[in-house]
Amino acid sequence: MATETTARQAGAPARPADAPDGLPAGGQAPGELAPGGRAPSPVRVPIRSLRSELRAIKVVWKRELIRFSRDRLRILTSLMQPFLFLFVLGTGISSLAAASTHGVNFKTFIYPGVLCMAVMFTAMFSAASIVWDREFGFLREMMVAPVRRSSIVLGKCFGGATVAGFQGLIVIAISPLVGIPYELTLILELLALALLLAFAITAFGVMFAARISQMQSFMAVMQMAIMPMFFISGALFSVASLPAWLTVLNRLDPLTYAVEPMRRAIFAHMHVGAAARHALDPGITWWGWHVPTAAAAAVIALLGLVMLTVAIVEFSRAE
Numbered sequence: 001m002a003t004e005t006t007a008r009q010a011g012a013p014a015r016p017a018d019a020p021d022g023l024p025a026g027g028q029a030p031g032e033l034a035p036g037g038r039a040p041s042p043v044r045v046p047i048r049s050l051r052s053e054l055r056a057i058k059v060v061w062k063r064e065l066i067r068f069s070r071d072r073l074r075i076l077t078s079l080m081q082p083f084l085f086l087f088v089l090g091t092g093i094s095s096l097a098a099a100s101t102h103g104v105n106f107k108t109f110i111y112p113g114v115l116c117m118a119v120m121f122t123a124m125f126s127a128a129s130i131v132w133d134r135e136f137g138f139l140r141e142m143m144v145a146p147v148r149r150s151s152i153v154l155g156k157c158f159g160g161a162t163v164a165g166f167q168g169l170i171v172i173a174i175s176p177l178v179g180i181p182y183e184l185t186l187i188l189e190l191l192a193l194a195l196l197l198a199f200a201i202t203a204f205g206v207m208f209a210a211r212i213s214q215m216q217s218f219m220a221v222m223q224m225a226i227m228p229m230f231f232i233s234g235a236l237f238s239v240a241s242l243p244a245w246l247t248v249l250n251r252l253d254p255l256t257y258a259v260e261p262m263r264r265a266i267f268a269h270m271h272v273g274a275a276a277r278h279a280l281d282p283g284i285t286w287w288g289w290h291v292p293t294a295a296a297a298a299v300i301a302l303l304g305l306v307m308l309t310v311a312i313v314e315f316s317r318a319e
C-alpha cells in the first residue's frame with residue numbers, strides 16, 4: 001500500500017491489481033503483442049546513401065513539375081509579358097528603329113532578349129516556392145528529412161530549370177512569327193543556352209530565398225535584381241557605341257552572356273548583311289578579345305555553380 005501511494009504521488013501510472021508481479025505498470029511484458037494482436041512497429045531511419053540523395057533530388061524535382069503543370073494560370077500569365085514585349089512593343093518601335101536596323105526586323109532583333117526574359121521570370125517564380133513552403137510549414141518537413149539539404153537545393157534548381165526551359169521552348173516554338181527559321185541546330189543551341197540561364201537564375205533566387213521569410217520581400221529583391229539585368233544586357237538595344245559607363249555595366253551583367261550568343265546564333269542562320277551584323281551584333285569583347293559562344297556559355301555555367309554553392313551554404317545554415 002505504501003509503495004502504491006508513493007507511485008501515485010510521483011505521477012507514475014498505477015499497476016493494475018490483477019497484474020502479475022514483475023510486469024510494468026501497463027501490464028504488458030516486453031516483446032508481448034499489443035492489444036489487437038499486432039506488434040509495435042519499430043521506427044527505422046534510412047541510412048544516407050547516394051541512392052537516397054538521388055531519390056530526394058528526384059522527388060523535389062518532380063514536385064516542381066507537378067506544381068507547375070497544375071497551375072495553368074501561371075503558365076499563361078508568365079507568357080503574357082514576353083508576348084507583349086515581342087509583338088506589341090516590337091511592332092510599335094519597328095517603324096522608329098527601321099533606319100538603324102539595316103533591314104533586320106526589330107522583333108527579330110529583340111527576340112533573344114524576350115526569350116531570356118521568359119526564362120528568367122519563370123525561374124524566379126520557381127525559386128519563390130521556397131518562401132511559400134516556409135510560410136506554410138512544408139519546408140520544415142523537408143528539412144527534417146534524413147537527406148542532405150544540398151539535395152533539396154539541387155532538386156529545386158533542377159526543377160526550376162526544367163520548368164523555365166519548358167517556358168523557353170514555347171517561346172522558341174513561335175520564332176517563325178518573327179522571321180527566325182526552324183533549324184534543328186539553332187533550336188538546340190537556343191534551348192541549351194536557355195537551360196543554362198534558367199539554372200543560374202533559379203540558383204540565384206534560391207540563394208536569396210534561403211534567408212527571406214516573406215514573399216513580398218523576396219519579390220521586391222528579385223525585381224530589383226532582374227529588371228536592371230534585363231535592360232543593361234542589350235536585350236532591347238545594340239551594345240555598339242555605348243557610353244563607357246554603360247559598356248562596363250553591360251560586361252558585368254550575367255544576362256549579357258546569354259543574350260549575345262543567342263543573337264549571334266540567330267543571325268548565323270539568317271541572311272544578315274555585314275553592316276547589319278556589325279551594328280546590331282558587335283559581340284562581347286574583353287580588352288579587345290571577342291568572347292566566343294562557348295566562353296560565354298561557360299561564364300553562365302560558372303556563375304550558376306557559384307550561386308548554387310552559396311545557396312547550399314545559406315540553406316544549410318537556415319533554421
